[in-house]
Amino acid sequence: MNLFVSNLNFKVTDENLRELFEQFGAVLSANIIKDKFTKYSKGFGFVEMYDDKDGEAAIKDLDQTPWHGKIIHVSVARPKPV
Secondary structure, eight states: OEEEEESOOTTOOHHHHHHHHHTTSOEEEEEEEEOTTTOOEEEEEEEEESSHHHHHHHHHHHTTEEETTEEEEEEEOOOOOO
């Protein structure tokens, strides 16, 4: 299951994001999206969970919760329009 995570603190790293979601199950990938010129975080990212049930549990428990000083939003990622 691919999850969209937004309203992230700009200091959060890929590893921080992975650690947060690993408490719910196996994480295949965790990526903070960065500006291609400045390399600074854009404040959102994607987490790919191995199991859909783990992803659903992460959404239920983490959406609208404080983390690193901000209220994060977690939802199922929508496919990028072509």
